[in-house]
Amino acid sequence: MASVIRAKARFLPLGGGWSLLHALSLGLVLFCLWLLLSGFFVTLLLSLGVVSVAFVVWIAHRMDVIDHEGHPTHLTIRALLYWPWLIVEIIKANINVAGAIVRRRMSVNPSVIEVKATQETELGQVIYANSITLTPGTVTIDIDKDIIIVHALTLKAAEDLESGDMDRRVTALEAHPPAEELPPPLPPGGQTK
Template sequence: MLRFGLVLAIVMVIYWFSLSGYFDHPLLLVLGAISVLLVLGLCQRMKILDEETAPYLNLPKTLTYFVWLFKEIVKANVHVMRAVLSPGLEVSPKMVKIKSSPATEIGKTMFANSITLTPGTVSVEMSEKEILVHALLTEMSDPEGFEEMADRSAWAIGELAENRQAKGS
């Protein structure tokens, strides 16, 4: 609990400094410190400082995931652009239910948001074990195609113990 509070305090101080730009006004520095302590106190009292609410502790994994996701977004952009601009117009929308493998709410949300960020797919509905996805193209609606994204999003927030290389990175 203390570890999460300490990391949260450091993140909030860095965030406050980056947004405020006030480094030489003692009153503002004291007020910023009081604000951080107040938020930490409220979080402690509400008992919301835990691993799920501190995903920034897995920052290297999360950044690795975002680099991979960016590459997938670029590939999907090119694929959708080719389909839409082709004379035959290959667009064939389809709804498909896919299994959501992340266990925590933040993992499921990250997976669903990653699907929506990828051009040609939109997360329509999320239940406990499944996500309903609208796919613009038939080849984008293959449920097995989402398994790597589910595994990588779970790995990024520390849900999977195995290494990314074990997944055939």
Template sequence: MLSVPSSNDAAIRNWGKRGNVPVLHTISLSIGLAALWWLLSGYTIPLILAFGAGSVALVVYIAHRMDVVDHEGHPIQVTWRWLTYLPWLGKEIVMANIDVVKAVLSPKGRVHTSVLRTKATQKTELGHVIYANSITLTPGTVTLAVEDGVMIVHALTRGAADGLKSGEMDRRCTAVEGAPGEDR
């Protein structure tokens, strides 16, 4: 008798291999979701922890079946680099807030808007997204568009425009991104 494998059988056989996703991505996602669940719930009762583990397992299973667990959706290589980037970005956000407040409250009118283009040296879409979002998170600047590795940015003050022209954020975002294919 000839049996035809169902799609469920194929999914079970390919668990951990689907879409060439290393098992490390699945494990990392599971640990991250479990830690987030525990931090948000704060429960340590065994039954509740079991429910949490079950919900994490279900979410990871569904994400895996949807084939959304990949190197861009869950970039392990970026995780450790955030430890140096996020404090720097936080400092930049605070400094930009101060600059915007001074510009808006200044009787001399220090608001000098401009639209400028800045080259993005990142090699992946993820790197471009990190850079564009970092620009937009910083008060006084908004990424309007990304075209062929060039960010079109609106800057509220000269200080914001000069900060972008210096290229420091671009260099740091490129460092967060890492080399294409690294740690995958």
């Protein structure tokens, strides 16, 4: 009986780098996704959705797979400003690549370039690398410390990356929250006591 009580008590404080904010925001995101995908607003199905989401959040907590880097709630507001800019960049790059393909004179000039990544965290570098790959005409090949190796389809795509605008925006996106907002680091082995 004592082991059952300890197991229940372990979930209540949300240890292991979790906070109540992480659990609630993950639950909210999952439930909104569930609503979008199901499209049903019947009481029984809504109840089953809530139960499913609660179960998934509990499993994620037990597996300790969500932390401040895997579920970066501190980026939410800044991400809402970054995404529209990225969508516009994706549209502009689509037009550029389509124009390069449609023109009789192919202006495709493939090249491999190195761009400097000024992000301080691995999460910031991954966001930058994924933003590069999401933009048509560019693909991230490798990340090596603070250098990202990119294949660019056109000269314009390479020039846009070398201008550093996307790098500056991702660096601003990842600006660190105050230390009191970050969860304490996990002890060796990743288990809390």
